[in-house]
Amino acid sequence: MNRKNKTHQDPPGWAERLLARITAPHIREEVLGDLYELFQKRGQRYGYTKARLLYVLEMLLLLHPRLWRKQAQPAYLYTKPTDYSPPNPLVMLSNYVKIASRKLNRHKSYTLINVVSLSLGIACTILIFTLVKYHLSFDTFHANQDRIYRIYTELHTEKVIYSTGVPNPMGEAFQSGYSVAEEVGRIAFFKKRVISISPEKKFEEDIAFADPDFLSIFNFPLIQGNPQTALQERNTALITDRIAKKYFGTQDPIGKLIRVDSSLSVRITGILQNLPPTTDFHTEIYIPFSNLQEHSPWMVEKDWWLGFNKEMQCFIRLKPGVSAATVDSRILTAISNKYYDKETAKQFRFKLQPLSDVHFNPKLRGYTEKKNLWTFALIGFFLVVTACVNFINLATAQALGRSREIGVRKALGSQRGAIFWQFITETGLIAGSALIIAFGLAYVALPFVNQWFAIELALNPLTDTYLLVFLVLLLLVVIFCSGAYPGLILARFQPVLALKGKLSQQSMGGFSLRKGLVVTQFAISQLLIIGTLIITNQLRYSQQADMGFRKDAIVILPVPDSKKSKINTFGAQLSEMSGVENVTFFDTPPATEFLASTSFRFDSRPKAEAFNISIKSADHQYIPTFKIPILAGRNLNPSDTIREYLLNETAVKSLGLASLQDVIGKTATINGRSGTIVGVIKDFHFKSFRVAIEPLCLTTWSEIYNSCGVKVNPANLEPTLSGFEKTWKALYPSSIFTYRFLDEDIERFYKLDNMLLRLIQAFAAIAIFVGCLGLYGLVSFMAAQKTKEIGVRKVLGASAASILWLFGKEFFRLLLVAFMLAAPLAWWIMDRWLNNFVYRVELGAGIFILSILITFIVALLTVGFRSVKAALMNPIKTLRTE
């Protein structure tokens, strides 16, 4: 073979290099040579292309442990002695695992403390991660969701009122006048309407009237029916699969007729796929927008620009490249200017809200603020930190006990890296098992969390890549955060000192760090305790404080039909029943989360007042039923139309009048309807404690009454309620009977806060528990270390109390330092939270003292339990052990 063509006929270089890399040094040369020779021979016989393929094939067939196994014994006298392989930590892995499991087995309590605290911390973090991810994934599955917006209304009067709704002509005006949007979908939501399939089969369901565009903006696919014609034809409906199953079972729902309330009869033409849990659209029945005319004509009054309803919404998808800011500043301003006169155009402003904001903007009825999610994420982080701190503390404290082992290892040639990795392996074992336990715990706890939050979280790392990645990352972070520092400490040991046993706790250099870590733990626990206490206080205050009206033992019944005759009959029948004390009809109970407000003109003043006033319509029984005190004048006279008004104190104050008597007998024009002011009522909280009391008026207007409040005798509730049901059903046979209690209704205002509270309570408990575990471990270790010292002290006459103080003083100093850190931070955070409430508890010193007391007692119990045992030990026994 000549040299010239040899260069062109080399075996594939990459394969050669790869093989050279994995082959053990003592056979590398012959293996490569053999393959080379075979390659050349085959190349001449079959051609070099085939030879190359065969080369790779042979290489694959060579793969076998024998290929990279090191030479068993130096039996080969002929091998070159220069082959050197770098240290390989992987080879030591089995040894590391063996040593680690032996060690963990020996120190069972140490292992147990670490595994328990890590798994509690990790379990909470997994849950929090799932929760945060769940909320962040709301409505992210729509195509082009970054271009989907909702038009909302800002009403600028004395203050700004935000509403998710728009005046009903907005959708049309936007679509016909401007061409920035691909699709414009109007939608009107209605809660709890009666859907009847037959006179006997009735359901209460949320419904929505929507434009056909709605389905092309949002990704709610049809599984039956034609998406082109869906929502086009009048008197049709789309329902979800779930509703179809619920109504019709296994029958084919297409073509079936359903009745909506009493006004509309629609035919089902399509079935929507079940809504995913992560969407803010919960409506499962959709009816064409054009049908709204028959159902609720008042909502689509033509060219009525002066009112808006929060349920009358308008979604758009902008064309690519159109920015929301331009639409806000040009088009929506132009719409205001075009359809309003100069004065009102200043008040009515419209803006675009991105779809991603819908879930997170409480001003516009979003579920929660993103801030809350980050708070949770932070708490989860804290819990993991607490658990890692335990680990570091215990591991560094125990490091001394391993000095012999490390010394021997180092003397036998272990390098720092190897010892470090050995410790990381040990940490990995603990953290890995903690992760598995944590996942199990999270899995078990998940149904409860779902129940608390009324959500549908799922934990399945096999289908959920984010969760899987999170788990792996979390494991790595935990291993390195908790393993790295003790690992470095161990690796730094001087072998001579370590073998002589001359290393001391001080030379570990870790005690100041450990102090710092204990302080961190205490601080986190105290932060959570203070937070829990303050939230509990505020919520108790909100829920138990006097709202200014009677709220116990009042049952609220719906009134589906406000015809005068029906109301009168119903009222009369109810009053006759035993156990009923008062009956009143109204449109809203004393406290609601939302209440519309409107303009107010007083007496003969030329212009409307600068403030808006909220209206409640109710009959003359409202005041006595809810026990609202009248400060001046008299109660309303029975009437069915607006004749008289009652104002609250704030309204009188806002008018700028000094005496309450000044308003009595004057005319008020509210929302364009005039009446005489006959009395002033004491202020009561007609919204939640988050907002200040605003001007309010009360008037009679039977047309819009939709509820009935009954003060019942709580002693004999059951028969009274069933009596209500019988009477009610006889009167309103086409509707569904429901009832609720006023106080439960009010509690619902604080639902999210209550959930927050429970969650933070749980987390605080876990953080404290984990912290205590760590403390216990640390104290036990100290006790073991100081066995002899205690013995000597006792022999020399120390009392048990002074020995207890030996243990205690250090920890209590740390606790105080932690309090110094936690208290201002907690004060700052909680003050901001309390600022959400206009009526709030004050942050007194009491809460802070209580929190430090709680931590103090818990720490005392933990430290005391172990140290009492140490202090009471017989010195003879402790001194005898050598």
Place this chain on the structure above:
Amino acid sequence: MKGTQLGEFEEIVLLTIALLYDDAYSVAVVEKLSQRLERPISLGAVHRTMQRLEEKGLVISRFGEATPERGGRRKRLFTITIAGEQSLREARHIRNELWEGIPKNAFDHLT
């Protein structure tokens, strides 16, 4: 004795090493065997077997000359040891005994 137990493939490779006598190295064994057995033999299999034989002490090895057709690399040449010869003979002996033990008409029913 454990060391002298020969597997079938080991036996064949060992025989081939004996056959090749002075030029017994893996590629030569692979070629000879592919020829005789009329099926492709992978270098890996031969290589591992030869390593195993050496561990059992049935062959010893030494490096040969570096040659250009091997890209300047040396080959490992194998020579059979006394133990190797003994185990081959033993294997043959067992086979022969077995053959002789077969009754004359054992295969009659097949024809």
